[in-house]
Amino acid sequence: MSQSRQSNTDAYSLILEAIDVGIYKPGDRLVESELAERFGVSRTPIREALQRLETQSLLERDGRSLIVASLDHNQMAELYVVRRELEGLAARLAARHATEEEIRVLREMVEADDKLVGDPNALSRANRRFHEQIHLASHNRYLVQQLDLVHRTMALMATTSLAAQGRGEIAQNEHKGIVDAIEARDEERAEKALKDHISIAFMTRLKQDADKRERN
Template sequence: MSPDSADHQPRGEVAYQKLLAAIQHGELKPGTRIREVEVAERFGISRTPVRDAIRRLESDGLLIHMPRHGAVIKELDHREVIELYEIREVLEGTAARYAARHASELEIAELEDLNELMLKNGQDPVKVAEANRLFHQALYRTANNRYLIDALNSLSNSMALLGGTTLQYDGRPESAYQEHKNIIDSIRSGNADQADTDARHHIRSAQRLRIKLLRE
């Protein structure tokens, strides 16, 4: 979110986006207690919009309310992580399939640009993760199905609970770049079946690294 766009948004939305970004980037980790006063001071926002943001994140399932502790960032168990990636594989495969049917050259060019940006920022965990997130959001839009986009965006919020990024592994930005490129090539050729297969392979690769990261 740019400073200019933040100036035109309700304070509750600003607080929500700041808290969500902090969770996505691993600045606030699962199990962390979220206190209104500390969040307000951290982001220079009054307590009322922070309270609204906390309630919204609880509704999203990212925060849970624990007796005597208040709001805490939810921690996912091993089974929940597996389930997240399983449903993500299905949804992203479908998104790539639809994109192969609908994508314009401009949309394909955007995917290519974001993929290059991800590779360029491979040495910066925050920047590479952000470029990767933008790539996948662009893929969702290219699918041109509002209900699928809503489902994927909701899933993306849940993925924020994983903390960190699998792109931090040596060589992963390069392999993810090639996997993205395969998806793009299949979309450009209009091969829906192959685009689906490529997207599913990409998510399974990320899942294997995520399980490894959890073990460590």
């Protein structure tokens, strides 16, 4: 990979990670010069990274400025519909194709993540790693690519459903059920378990949004 292409990739990854961890939140304005200074990258790769993120609908125009996009209710619902179907397929394929080592890693992840219940932000990051491990265990590169885009878009939600009271512990139990089904090579049960997991997360988020509207 040429140095120029590497710089473009690095700039894109750096901005994407900053959005993902909440340094830049929905509605925040992104300025080329400020980003270049923050990340120590020249403005050209920053500009190209911003264009790429805009094409992926992770950024949107506000006059002449680019801001981090936000999702309205319909967009969020559409995203969860797609996520539920793709995640379910990943679990089904993982039950079919995952190696014993991959299953062991999933099991160890769940056990380690139990210690993070009570810390929604840390648990959210761990949750993403867990789901990404299932995606990889599907052994389908095209599915992994699509799910990667879905999970990037999830970063546009300002809060995590794992912040809801009691959700962290419940989600961990759901993760255990998913791994049990994958380990048993039960494709139908694995798919259903993960789809149900996503549906419950979506319902939790809807309740969070309803509570927020009521407070405002």
